[in-house]
Amino acid sequence: MKNNDLKDVFYLKYPELKQLTKIMRVFILCLLCSIQFLFAENSYSQSARVTMNLKNVKLAKVLNEIESQTSYLFIYNNKVGVDQTTTVNVKDKPTAEVLDHVLKNTNISYSMEGAHIILSANANTKETGATQQDRLVTGTIKDKNGEPLIGVSVAIKGTSTGTMTDIDGNFSIKVPAGKTLEVTYIGYVSQTLNVGNQTSFDVVLKESDVNLDEVVVTALGIKRAQKALSYNVQEIKGDQLTGVKDVNLMNSLSGKVAGVNINASAAGIGGATRVVMRGSKSITKDNNALYVIDGVPIFNANKGGLNQNNEYADQPRGEGISDLNPDDIESMSVLTGPAAAALYGSNAANGAIVITTKKGATGKPKVTISNQTTFSRPFVMPDFQNKYGNKTGEYKSWGDVQNKYAYNPSDFFDTGATSQTSATLSVGTDKNQTFMSLGSTKANGIIPENDYMKYNATLRNTTKFLNDKMILDFGFSYIKQKDQNMMAQGQYYNPLTAIYTYPRGEDFSYAKNYELYSDALGYNVQQWKFGDQGLGMQNPYWIINRNRMVNKRDRYMMNVNLQYNIFDWMNVMGRARLDNSQNNFTQKNYASTHQLFASETGRFKSTKEDYKQAYADLLLNINKYFGSYSLSANIGTSISDMRSDESGVDGASLMIPNFFAITNIDKNAPKTRLIQDGWHEQTQSVFANVELGWKSMLYLTLTGRNDWASALANTSNSSFFYPSVGVSGVVSEMVKLPSFISYMKVRGSYSSVGSAIPRNLSIPTYEYDEQGGFWKTNTYMPITDLKPERTGSWEAGLSSKFWGNRLSFDMTWYKSNTKNQTLKVPVSPTTGYTSMYIQTGNVENQGVEITLGADNKWGNFNWNSTFTASYNKNTIKQLGKYADPVTGEMVTLESISQGGIGASEFRLMAGGTMGDFYVKKKLKYDDKGAVVLNENGSPELENTMDKVGSVLPKWNLGFRNDFRWKDINFGFLVSARLGGIVVSPTQAILDGFGVTKATAVARDNGGVMIGNTKIDPYKYYSVTGQTEGLLSDYIYKATNLRLQEVSVGYTLPSKWFNDVMKVNVSFVGRNLWMIYNKAPFDPEATASTGTYFQGIDYFMQPSLRNLGFSVKVEF
Template identity: 30%
Template structure:
C-alpha cells in the first residue's frame, strides 16, 4: 500500500499542466525579514496556502476572487485587493496576537478565532520543535493551559500520558489524536504480565502518538472542551489534539531544509544514599555463596558493619585462589568448593548507581524537499532518530518518511494527500515494576552501599558463559549488567498513517469533500531470558505480534453564502470507522539449550494468548454557522453515532446516540466603544453533549484462546459478565469565556470557566467468584468536573530590533464524584502493588463526595490529634484499615514561556510549575527499609526514641503519655517506613521545572551564496530540556508514571529509572 500511495502522488505530479498563479513574498514591517507559515487565503473562496520557509507563496485563485487575506501568529491580519496582479508582496505589522487568525477546528475545518464560542489553543511549528524530544508529547508540556503531560519511567522510548482538563472518566481519559484530518491511535499495548513473583514483568513499548515527527508539524491545536470536540461524537469527551503537517514550498524552485540536533543525556536526579553502613544485618556480614551460607549474605540490606573503617570482610568480589593458583571471584560460586575467600576492605561506593548509568546520546536528522508546480505543491521529508539511552543496552531507532501533496487539476477540483511511514525499533526496552527484572530492584531498593558496581561488569562466571551469571546475591537478584545485556525486550514496528482527499466546488457556494484515511501498525516483539536468571533459571523466550488498523472514510457537503448582514455556512457529513486490533503472545519459561531463543527450543509447553477485536462506528453529522455583521456568531452542531461495540448478536437496538452542541461568540469591541486601551474584546459561551464509547465485546462477551491441552486448542470466557444494555458514557458540558486585548494587542488575557457532568460511567463491579466471573460491566456513577483556564500573552518590549514575548498558561481542575452505583461503598479504579500482596497495595478509589485521584493506603494508629500510638516497647501499631492518604491531582498548573529576539539572536525558556497533589514512592519505602537511602544515615548506638504516645489506660478509656523507650535505629527505620504502610512514604508532588531553554543565532546569507538563487538561512542554537527542578522529593523526578499490569498508574513512583537532563546543539539550513 505504501508503494501505491507514493506512486499515485508521483503520477499526479507528472500530469500537472501550466496555469497562472499569484505569487509573492511576505516580510515584516520592523526589519524586512521574510515571514514563514503565513496563511494566505483568497477571500470568499476555498483557495488557500501558506508561505514557505523563505516567506514566499504561490496560489491559484478563481477568477471571481477579489481579495487576498494574510494572517499569522504574531502579526496583524491584512487584506489586499488583487486588481489583476500576479505578483503581490505584503508587509505585515507585528502584533502579539492575531485577531483574525485562522485555526484548525473539528473535522479539520479552518475557522477564525473570533467566530468561535469555545477556546482552541494552538502552538506553531517553532514551539513544537524548538527543543525536540524523542516522544512528541513531551514537546507539549507546559505550553497549553489545561493540558497535563506525564513522562514514562523507562528512559528514551517510554510512553507519555496526556490528559486535557483532568480526569472525568473512571475508565478512559485519553484524548483523540487527529493528523491532517485522520484519527491516529495513541494506545500503549503492554505485555500480558504476571503479577506474581515469577514470569515476565511489565514492559513499556511506547505510545502511538510518540511517532508523530516534530519536524513535519506545522501546528498543534487542542480542542479542550466538549463544545469544541462535539463533532467527534463518542470519541470526543476527553478532548482532541489536532496536528497539521507542513505543506510544500510555494516557490517553483526546489526548496531544501536540513535540520540536525545532537543531545547529550545525563541522569536528571538520582536517589540520595547513606554511605556509612554496608551490606548485612544487625551490624554483621560475610559472603560465602549469596544463598545464605555466609553471615547475612542471603539478603542485601545495608544494616551491616560500618564502611571505610579498614575492616576486612569476605565479599562477592573478593579474590579466591584455587589450588592450581587460578584466582577467581567470591561470586564465582560454581568454580570453587570449600576454598576460603580472601577478605578485602569493606568500603563504600557512593557512586555505584551513577556509575551504572551511561551518558546517553540522541541524534535527530531531518531532510525535507519541496516545491511548487503550476497546479500545486509537494513536500517529502525524511527523519532519522537514533538514541542510546543512559540505561545500558537500551536504545531507540526511528525512521520517518512523510509526504504531502496539494494538487488542483482544475479551478474547481482540489486533491490532497498526506502519508507518513514510520519504522521504529529497539534492541532492548527495560522492565518495570517490582522484581528482579527491574535493575532498580538490585541497585536502589536492595543495593547495598558496599556494592562495587564495576565488579559486576564481567557478568558471566568464567567457563560458564551462557549458563551461569555472576552476581553479589543469588537468592533474589540478578546482576544488573546481565539483565540489561542478556535479558532483552526488543521490538520492531512498521506504521503507515495518512489520508487522501478530494474537494469539488460544485457551484460558487456549494462544495463536496471526500476523504479516506488509515492508521496501520504491525509490530513484533521478542523477550529473551538467559539461563540462571532469577525468574528463569532455565531461560525463557516470548514472541508477541501486535496489530492495529483503523480506516476512516467520510464526506462533507458544504454550503456558504452571505445574505445582507448575515453569513451562513452549513455542512452535512458522514463518517465510517472500521477498527481492528489483535494481540498474539506465545511464550516458554524453560529452554532446552542456553542461548537459543526460539519457540522450537522450548523445554516445556508453550503458553499462548491471543485476542482480536473489531469495531465499527457509522456517523452522520451537521454544522450550521451563522454570523451577523461580523460581531455575532452562532454555531449549532449535531452528530449521531451507531457503534457496533454497543450491539449484541441478537439486536442492534441501543447502538444509536445523538450528540448536540451550541456555541456563540460576541465581539463586544465591534459594538461598544471601549476605552482607548482596549483593542479587542470577545465574550463566548457554549454547551455540548458528547460520549465516551466502550471497547468491543462488553455487551456480548468473547472467547480468548489459551494454552493447548493435550495438543488440543482451548478457549476461555472473558472474566466479566457482559451487559447487553450498556451505553456509552455521556458528558454534558458548558463553558463561558472572554478574550480581552489591550494596547494594540500587546496584552492579551483569555479566561475560561467550564463545568461538565459525566454520567453513565462504564464500571466493572466486583462480583462473587462463585458466579464463574470476577466482574460485571454496568453503567453508573456521575462525576462533576469544574475548572478554570487563564492565558496571558504579553509583549512588554517591541522595538525595531528587540522583542520580548511572554506567555502564562494557568489551569486548575477538580473532578468530584456525585454518585456511584454502590452508594455505601468505594469503587476501585486502579492500584499498584508488590507481587500479589493486598497488604502492600496503593489503591485509587472513589466514593460519593470524593474526587478522582484519591489515594488510599494503610498506616499506623494515631490519636485524634494526630500523634502515633506506640506499644510500651516503642513499636508502632499497624492500622490496616484503608484510609485516604492523598490525591494525585495538582491544585493548579502554570506554564511560563518566554521568547526574546534581538536582530538575529533569539533566546527562549519555559518554566513548568505544578503545585499540589501527592505521590507514593516505592523507592522510598523499599530503600529505607533496606537501609540504603539517606534518611537512614543517623544510627546512634543508644537507639532512637520514636515520637508518639503510649496508652497506659484501657482501650475504652485511653490515657496517653509520651513515649520514652528507645529502639535500635534498624528497628526504627524498618518499621516507620515499612512498605505495608503507605502513609509514611508519600510526598508532596509539587515541582517547578525549567522545562526547556534555547539560545541561537540566524545567519541570513544573501542571494548568490554558493550559487543559490535565494541564498541560505543557517540557524544555530544551544538547547536544553529538563535542566533543573525545585521539589521536596530528594530521590527522583516527581514527573513519573508507574506501570501495573497492562496500564499506567498515576500517583505512584515504582522504583523508576532516572529521567534525563538533555543538553544539545541544533542546526538548520534552509535554501
Template identity: 30%
Template sequence: MKINFKHPHFYFRKGLLMNIMRTFIFLFCTTLFALTPENVLSQQSKIEVKENKKMSIDEVFDLIMDQTDYKFFYEEGIFKGLPLVTLKKGTIKTNDLLKQSLANANIDIVIGKNNTVIIKEKPKSVVSVLQKVKITGTVTDFAGIPIPGANVTEKGTKNSTQTDFNGKFVIEVANNNAILEFSYIGMVSQEKPASSVVVNVQLKENTTELDNIVVTALGIKREKKALGYASQEVKGTDLTAGIASGNFLNDLSGKAAGVYIRKNTNFGGSTNVISRGVKSLTGNNQMLIVIDGIPINNSTVNSSTASQGARNTYDYGNAAMDINPDDIESINVLKGAAASALYGWQAGNGVIMISTKKGKATKGMGITISSEFSVGSVDKKTFPVYQNKYGQGYGPSYDAAGNPKGVPVGPTGAFFTIDKNGNQVVTTTDDASYGVAFDPNLSVYTWESYSPYSSKYGQKSPWQAAKNGPISFFQTATTFNNSVSLEDANDKTNFILNYNNFKETGILPNSELKKNNASIKLNHKFTDKLSTSVFANYMTQSTIGRNSSGYTGDNITGWFRQWWGTNADLKSQKEVFENSGGQNISWLMGDPANGNTAPKTMDNPYFTRYKNYQSDERNRFIGYGQLDYKFTDWLSASGKASIDSYSELREERKATGSINGSFGLSRANVPSGYQKYVGSFSEQNYQFILTFNKKIGDDFSVNALAGVNTLRTKSNSTLASTDGGLIIPDIFALSNSVNPSPFPLETENNSAVNSSYASVSLGYKDFLYLEGTVRNDAFSTLPKGNNSLNTFSTSASYVFTNHVKADWLSFGKLRASYAENPQGNIDLYSLNDVYDKSNPFGSNQIYSIPNRSNNPDLRPVKTTSQELGLEMQFLRKRVGFDVSVYKSLSNDQIFPVDYSTATGNSSRYVNAGSVENKGIEVQFNVTPIQTKDFNWDIFVNWSKNENTLVSLASGIETLSIGGFQGIGIVAKVGHPYGDIVGKDYVYAADGQKVTENGLYVMTTTTNNVIGNITPDWIGGLRNKFTYKQVSFGFLIDVQHGGDLYSLDQAYGQHTGLYESTAGYNELGNPIRNTLANGGGLILPGVNKDGTPNTTRTPRPEVAGSIYGYKANPESAYIYDASYVKLREVSLGYTFPSQFVSKMKLTDLRVSLIGSNLWIISKNLPDADPESGVSAGNLSSGYSGGSLPSTRNIGFNLTLKF
C-alpha cells in the same frame, strides 16, 4: 472581521496555516498601500470577501456600497489604467480595503453628508523626464527571506512596481526627494526616502491586522471570535522549542491551559494526556489525536493496562510517538465537549488537532535541512544519595536465647561471615546495607575474592564504600535528530516532502531507539472548482533495551533504589561480566565462603542489560486523499478517505544463567525463556461533507455543514512463549522450548461505526454567533435495535467590542456552550461472555467460564457539560487573557459489582454512578517591552480542576481502580478520583502518633485514605525575548498538589540505603548502635494511656526495626507530588540576510537548546515526581524503581536553500 493577510514566507516563519498558493510573478500578489487619509470611513465598518478574486476599483466600490451605507461619487474613467485589486476570502476593514484599492490613485477624497464619499483627481504635475532617478533594491521579511510580489510605490503618484521572485525591484522616481512606500499582505507597510540609488527594506509581520483563524473539528477553519467554546493554538515552532523528546505529546507540557501531560522517565515510554479531569472510572481518559481532520490511533501498551506476557514488565510507549513534530504546522487544542462534539463518541475527552505543513513558494525548489544533537546526563536530584557509613548486611542475627550468631564487629553488633579458614567474608547473601560499619583498616573477603574473572580474585579488600556506586552504571544519553524537507508551489499546486531520522541512546547500557519518518503532502487545483489534497506518512520504529518497570527482577533501578549493598562496586561487576564472556556473576552470591558463587536473588546488572533484553519494532502508515468541489461561492462538497495502519513485533528474552523468575504465558519460575508478540491494527475512515457558507443580507451569515462518516477498525495479535526454559542457550526461538510451548494467546477484533452529523452557525452583524451541532453514531458492537448514540452541542459567542468603544480595549468576547456526548466505545469483550482457554490436560482441552460476567446491555459513559468563557485583549493586544469555567457530569460509569455465585460468576459489569468535574482555565499574555529591535513576550497557562465521585451503584461506596506494591488506588464516593489507600498510624485524640514498646502502632486495616493522586492545579510560564537576530526563551512547568506513594523509600529505608537511616540520636551516638552502645531513638509520640513515649527503640541495629515498611505504615511514604521545573530553554541566532545571501542560502539559524535542565522545586526525595510505571489511569500516584530524570543540552543548525 479582518481579512487574513498572510503570505508564504510569513507562514514559514510563524507557523500559521492557510490554504493559498504561491505568488507567481505578478499574479496573486498585488496589494497596494493607500495614499489617502488613514481613516476615511468608520473604523468599525468591515467588508466580507466571499472568495479569492481580483476586482476593478469600480467593482470594489460596488462591493462596499452593497454591504454599507456609503455612496461613492466620482468621474467615470478616473481609475482607468490602474491595476486590479487582489482580494482574499475573509473580512477586511472598509478603511483598509479603500486604502488598498486607491494606493496608486492620484486623487483627493471629500466626505459629504449622509455617508457620501466624493473622489476627485488631483491636478497633474509636470515632471521633466530628465529629473527621474532610477532606484533599485530588495524587499525581505524579518528573517531575511525575499518577498516576491511586494508593492513599491512612489508616494503621491500612480508610479509603482512589484518585486520579482528574488524580492528585487527597479523603479524610476521623480527625484531624490521622492518617498517610496513598500507594502505586502500581512506586513507592516514602510516608507523610505529615495535618497540613495539602492534602497533595501525589511518588512515585519502586521499582527494587528490578522484575525485569529483556528482549525476546529473535522479540520474546518473558523475565526476564533465566532467560537462559543475554548480552544488554544500551539505553533509548531513553539512545540519544538526544546530538545526532541521522541514523543510530541511531551513537548505540549505547560503550553496549553487545562491539559494535564503526565509523562514518565521510562526510555521510550508513554505519555498520558487528559483535559478537564478524569471522566471515566475504568475507561480511556486520553484526548483524541487528529491529523488534518482525521482521527488516529493512540493506543498505549504498558504494565498498567495489561496483565501478562509482553505487556507485563515494559512500557512500550503510545502510538502518538510515531508522529514527526517536524510535520506539524500547528496544534489546536479543543478542550470542551462542545468543541469536539462533531467527533462524537471518540472525542469526549477533548481533541488535539494537528495541522500538517504544506508547500510554500520559493525560488526554485525550497530545501530545508535541520540537524540537532544533544547529550543527556542523570539529574542527581532524582537518584538516591546513599549513606556511606555501613556496608552490606541485615545487621546481626540472634538465636532463640538472644545471642548473636557471629562475632560482633563494632558497636552495631553486625558481623561478617567466617569461612573455613577463619577469614572474614562479607555477607554476600544480604541485599541490604545494615552491615558492619565501614573501616578501611579492616581487610575482608568480598564477592570479587571468589571470582576468577576479577582482578581482586583471592585477595582481601579494605572494608569501604564502593567508589563506583549505582549512579556510575548510567551512561551519557545522546540524541540525533536530522531532517530534510523539499517544497515548492505555483498557482495550482504545492507540495512538501519531509524525511526525519531520529536516534536516541538512553542512560542505561544497551538501550537505543531509532525512528525513520517520511511524509509527503500535495495540494492541487484542477480547476477553480475542483481541487485535491493528498497526505502520506510512513514511519518505522525499532527499539532495543527498554527498561523494565514496576516491581520486577529485571528492573535494575528498582534494585538500586530498594535492595542494594553500598559496598557493591559497578566497575567490578562490569569487569567480571566482560572478562567471563558475558557470564552472570553477581555481587549477591549464594554462599561463596562455602563454595556457592551462583547469583542469589539478583543478576549482574550488565548481564541483565545485555542478555535479558527486549526489542520491538513498529511499521506504520497514515494517509488520506481528499477531493473538494465548489458548486458556488457559498456551497461546496468534500470527500475524504483515510487509513491508519501499523504492525508490531515485540520480543522478550531471559538468557540461560539467569536467576529463576516468573516468565512467559504460564508465569512460571524458569531459568530462561523467550516470548514473542505479533500484532496489527488498521482503521479506515470514509467521510463526506457538504458545506454551506453564505451572507444573508447585510446583517446575517450562515456557516453550516452536514456529513456522513464510516469507520472500520480491525486488529489482531498473537502472544506466545517457551515453557520450562531454553534447550540450547541463547537461541531465542519458540521451537527451543524445554517443554511444549503453551497455546498462544490470540485475539481478533473487528468493529464498525457509521455516523452522520450536522452543524449550523449563525452570525449577526459580526458580533453575535450561535452554533448547534448534532451527531449520531451507530455501533456494530452494540445490540441491534439499540446500537445508536447521539451527541449534540450548542454554543454562543458575543463580541462586545463592537459596542464598547475604548482605545485601550482591542478585543472582547463572551462565550457559552452546552454539550451532551458519549464517552468512548465499549470494549467488545465486555459485552458478551466468552470462554477462557487453558492449557490442555493430557489430550483433553480445557475451557472455563470467567469469574466476571459481561453485560450486553452496557452503554458508554454519557457526559453533559457546560462552559462559560471571557476573552479580552488590551493595548493593541499587548495584554490579554482568556478565562474558561466549566462543569461536567459523567453518568453511567462502567464497573463490576458482586454477582450471584449461583450463575457461575462472582461479579458482573453494570452502568451506574456519576463523576463530576468542574474547574477554571486561564490563558494570559503580555508584551512588557516592544521596540524596533527588542521584544519581550510572556505567556501564562493555569488551570484548576475539581473532581468528585458523586455516586456508585446502590450500596457501594468504594471502587478499586488498581493497586501497586503496598497500596491501592480507589474511587470513593464524595472524594476526588484516585484516593490512595493503605495502612496508617494510630493517632491519639490530640493527633499525636501512638507508640507501644517504643515503636509506632499501625492500623490493622488497609483501606485508610492516605492520599490522592489528583493535583490541585497545573500551570506553565513561557518567556520569549528577541533582540535583532537573537532570540531567547524558556518554559517553566508547574504542578501543585497531588500525592504519590514511594515504594523506593519504603524499601530503601528498610534496607538502610538512604542517609536518613544512618544519622545520630539525641545522645550524639549513631542510631544503629545497639542499645548497650547508646543507639536507638525515642520516637515522638504518646503511649496508649496518653503519656509521652520515653522508650528507646529496641534492636536499632537490625534492618527495618525503625525505618522502612515493616516498622511504618504506607502513609509514612506518601509524598506531595508538586514540582516546579525549568522544562525548556533555547538561545538562537538568525544570521543577517546579507551574510546568508553570500552563502547562497535563504536562511541560516543556530540554536543552543536544553530540556529538563533544572527541577527548581520538588518534595519527593531521590526521584522525579513525574516518574511512574507507565501511562493510563494509573500513571500517577506511585513511584517505584523508576529511571532517574535526564538533563539534556544540545545544538541545532537549520539551513534553507
C-alpha cells in the same frame, strides 16, 4: 594484501539502512517527477485564462469568478471599492487583459505577484506630477519576524501616485518635497512616513487583530474564524514544537497550553505520554485525549502503557502518536472541551489534539535540513549513603562504618545521546504543490543497552484540476521503529532494584562480571550470590544483557482528500485514510534467569501484532453570505473500522538451552502457550455542524452527531445521539469600548457527548489465567441493557486584546459531569456468576483556564511572552445504587478499589476524587500517646484505612518567553505544578535496606525520634521501610517548579554563504533545573498512561535532563 570488491566496501550492515535506502530511491523518483511537473505547470500559470459573461454585476462578483477559474488570490483592504458595478464578456482571455478592462474606468489599480493579485485604491484628487524637486525614496518593509512583506501599498498621501513592494519587500518611489508616504497592507496597522530629507526607510508593520480575522483549525480539520468559535481553541505553531525537540512530540506541548496535563513516560526515550484534558472523567475507560491528523482521528496504539498498575509491570512500549516526525507538523489545535471536539464522536469527551501537517508551497523550491543532538543524564534521584556497609553474609547495609568501597548508584547510568535529523523539501506551482521529508532518530538511553531508533518518510502532493474546481490531496508516510530494553518501573526485569540496594560494603565490580562458564552445564550462567531479596532481583548486568526485550514496528499511513468546488460558496469533500502497523516483539531470557521468569534452560517469547484502521468520510461544506447574515455548515457521514490481531508463542522452557527459535520451544511445558488474540470494532456516523452569523459579530453554532457503535451489539441501545450548542459575540464590534481595548469576545456552549461501552462487554469472551496457565470463561452475568457513558459539559469564556496585539487575555470556565459509568460489582455465587456490570456514578470536573500573552517590539528587540494557568477540581458526586439480582434490594455502592501497591490503594468514594490515595498501616500508640514497641524494641503497626491525599494536581502553570535581537534568539519555559501528593515505595524499600542518607543520619544521631521515644534505626526501618510497612511516611507534596526548556540561537550572516542559505545554530536544553521539589523523584514522570497508579514511584527510571545543540539550514 587482501583485495576488496565494491560490494564489500559499500555493503549496508544493518537491514534498517537497506530499507531506508529503498525509500530514498522512491523519494528521488518522486522528486524528479515533481520537478518535471513544476516546469510543465509554470508556463501555464503565466498565461491563466478566463471565460465569463456577466452583466451589471458588482466588481466583487468578477473577482470571485476569476479566483474560481484560476489559481489567483485577490488581496485588498476595505478602501478598495469592489461594490462598483461592471459588465464583462470575454472568452479565453488572459487574466491581466480582463482586469485591464474591468478596472479601466475605476480608481483601482492592481499588481500581480506570483499567485497573488493585489488591488489598491487611488485617490480622486489630481495627481502630483514629478518635478525637479522630486526625491527618490527607497526602503524595505517587513513583519515583526523580519520576513519581507510582498505587495504592500506605498503611496504619496493625498495623491494617486504609489507603488508596491516586490517579492523581497523592497520599494522605490519619487516623492515631491514636503510630501509624506502612507504605507497600507491588509491585516496590518497603517503607517505614515515623514520623508523630509530622508531617502531610505526600514519599515516594520504590526499586525492588526481588529482588521484581520484569525483562523484556526477546528473539528474535522475545518478552518474557522477565531471570533466565531463558542469554545476554547489554542493553537501551537510547528516551530514551537521543534525549538527544543523531544522524541515524543507530545512532551514538547507541556507547559504551553492551558487545560492540559502532560506526563512524560518514565520509560525514557520514545515512551508513551499521558495527555489528559480538564481532568479524568471516566472511572473505567481511557481518559487520554483523542489525536486527529489532517481532520481524521487516529488509533493511538499504546500497548504496555495503559495498565502499569501494579508492582510487577510489563515492559512499556511507545505509542502511535510518537511515530510522527515533529518537522512534518505545521500546527496543533488543542480542543480541550467536549463542545470543541463533539463532531469527532465517542472519544471527544476527553478533548482532542488536531494536528495539521505541512503541505508544499508555491514559489521556488525550499529545502530545510536540521539536526538536534542532545545528551542525557538522570534528573532527580534519591539521596544515598555510602558510610555504613553490610554485615558479613548479609545483603542489607546495616553494618558498621566502612570506607573500603565508594559506591555511587549513579555510576551505573550511561550518558544518553539522542540525534534527530530531518530533511524537508517544499516545491510547487499554482496548480501543484509537493512536500517531502525524511527523518531519522537514533538514541541510547541512560540505562545501558537501552536503544531506540526511528526512520520517517513522508510524501504529500496537492493538485488542482478542472479550472481549480477539483483539488486532490494525497499523502503517504512510512515509519520504521525499533526499541530495546525499554523500562519504566516495577521489580521484574528491573536492574534498578539491585543497583539502588547493592550492599555498600561490597565491591560493585563483582556485579559487572555477570556470567560465568559452567563446566557441568556447558554454557554461561548468571553470577549473583545475593538471591532475589523478595524483589525478583537478579544481577543488573544480566538483566540488560541476557533478558533482552526488543520491539520492532513497521507502519504506513496513506490518506487521500478529494474536494470539488460546486460553487464558490459550496463544495463536497471525501476523505479516506489507511493506518496499518505491525509490531514484532521478542523476549529472550537466557538459561539461569530467575525461575519466576524462565525455566532452567531459558525462555523465548515471540509475538506479532497487527493494528489496522480504515476511516472514510463524505462532507458537504457551505460558506455563504446573505447581506448581514452568514451561514457556515458541514454535513457528513463517516465510518471508522479498527482491528487488532495478535499471534505468537510464549515458550517458558527451551529444549536446547539458549537457542532462541520457535522450533526449540518445549511445547509440552506447563507454562508454554500459543498466543492468539484480537478484536474488531466499527463505528458508523452521521453528523452536522451549522454556524449562523450576523454582521460578523454574533454567531450561533449547532452540532449533532449520531453513532452506531459495534460495542453496543446485543444491547437495547444500538446507537446514540449527542448535540452541542454555542454562542459567540464580538463585544468590541457591538459597542464602543475604551481605546486601549482593541478586541473583546464572549462565548458560551453546552455539549452532551456519548462514549460507547468497552468492546466485547456485551459478548461472552475468554481470558487467559497467567497464574494457572489455562483459558477460562468470563464469569459475569449476561447484560443487554447498557447505555453509552455520557458527558455533559458547560463552558463560558472571555477573549480580549489590548493596545493592538501587545497584550492578550483569555479565560475559560467549564463544568462537566460524566454519568452512566460502567462498573463491575460482585454478586452472590448462588446466581452462578461472580460479578455483574452496572451503570451508575457521576464524576464532576470544574475548573478555569487562563492564558495571558504579550508581544512587544523596541527597535531590533522583540519579546513574546505567554503565561498559562489551569485549575481543575475533580469530584466523585456519587457512585450510586443498584438492585441485588437475588433479593432485589437496593445496594449502595460505598467505594471502589482501583488497586495500589503493598499496604496502600486508590479508593474511590462519593465526595472524594479519582486520585484519592489510602494507606492501610499506621504506627500503634498506647493510651499515653507513646509508640508501642514489641519485645524486640521494634515499633508495632496496626491496620487502618486512612486517606493521605489525592495525586491529582490543583494548578498547572507555564511561563514561556522568547526574545529576539537582530540575529540572536533566546527562549525559555518555566513550568510548575501546584497541589496533590506523590508516594515513593522505592524510598521505603531503600530505607529498609539501609542505603539512604536518612538511615545514615539516623544512625549518626543514635536513633529515630518518634515523639519522646527514640527507636533503633535498624528496628524502625525494618518494620516501616517496606511496601507493607508505613507508607504514610513516604508521602510527599507533588508541588514542583522547574526550568523546562531553554534555547539560545544565532542566525549566521547570510553573506557567509553567498546569500544562498540561512543557517541557525542553537544551544538547547530540557529539564535543566528543578527549582523546587520535595519528592525523591520527578513528580511529573509516570509509568502508566492509565487513570490510576499515577504519582507512584516503584523503582521508576529517573526522568532525563537533556543538554545539546541544534543546527538548521534553509535554502
